[in-house]
Amino acid sequence: MDQEINKYLLLEQDRQNNGIELIASENYTSKEIREMCGSILTNKYAEGYPGKRYYGGCEFVDRIECIAIERACQLFGSKFANVQPHSGSQANAAAYRALLPEGGKILSLVLNDGGHLTHGSPVSFSSHLYTFVHYPLNNGHLDYDEIKRIALEEKPDLILSGYSAYPYAIDFKRFKEIADKVGAYFMVDMAHIAGLIASGAHMNPVPYADVVTSTTHKTLRGPRGGLILCNDEEIAKKINSAIFPYYQGGPLEHIIAAKAICFKEAMSNEFKEYINNVVINTKACADKLQELGANVSGTDNHLFNMNVLETYGMTGKDAQIALEEIGIATNKNMIPNDTLPPSKASGLRIGFAAVTTRGCTKAQAEEIAVIIHQYLNKSLDKEKAQALVKKLTTSWKQIQNI
Ligand code: DSN
8 A cells, every 4th residue: 555645544534433424415435335436447448329339359358238227227216317417517508408508597506595506606607607596585585486487588598506605405396397488498406316216215307307317425434426317318419429529538447336336335225324323313403503603594304504604793704714623524504595605604504414424313413403503502512512523423333334
């Protein structure tokens, strides 16, 4: 092992084991998935798709990619799947390209309100290639009547749903009705809630959307990567061409094999139970913080937002740094109508997908709420907070044994 690199690998392992990971987009993969990510499949070039590769020797990776595709379709009930996107951003880029001409108009939620960079942020390719208009939130919630009104006014080519920091359930059927009314495509980026959808804890967008994109490493608990689903053969062909050869080169067959394992794991009863516990823990922590007087959103899923500026008089950035001192990882996040820039932000986004994988219970989720609240309102000192964090993390599974 390269000692210079291994030193940091081991330090990172300690960081992951000794911390309370509340970043809503993170999770811990199974040993089987991690080993597949590090397998000899990384040696293989396989540009193209199963049966139509630009290289010889692809007979076994073809089988692996076909199994990954079949399992993705089975898990989410779609007809077609592309398992090659290296990330959610590439998946979104390919979906836009498959559905729209350059300059096409997309109606989405802005990043500040919980959308994603690729949903039209000025610093992302998306806003340079397409024209974005946005629907606002109403008191933190989607307002379908307002979305319909804006859609009728703006006549977008595509309506986009699915978010990075939206804590409530989404009605994809209503979105589809609005899209149909204005003759727009309907696309869902389900990256954050893919695990909830796989387990039946959230409405599935696949029956309603023209294209569904995802990552596989958030609540779905798989390897870091992307996924695209659809039910229309012509769109599926365009998506395939958009991924390869347009945006990407050789697929990561080691990651695709690990995605196949992830899809199988997500079909299990154990996974259903896990997602159920994620939702219970998230709500328990949010409710406890609210009971203690914090300004938090509600939650129907794996995350919630807390207005730390209003509650503790500190920016999201400072709250994130303070919690990191005691081993709690969160991320600063804009809140709807935030008056601070994204580099500071007024909120924190808190999620329970990762710690629930390690074995966090509902009572411990409430305990975490108390630690966060007391540390941020300065009624708990650093050493005591660190000791409480240590007690919790040592009671959980070591991440290398998951
Ligand atoms: N960066 C991811 C998140 O944290 O939500 C989205 O891609």
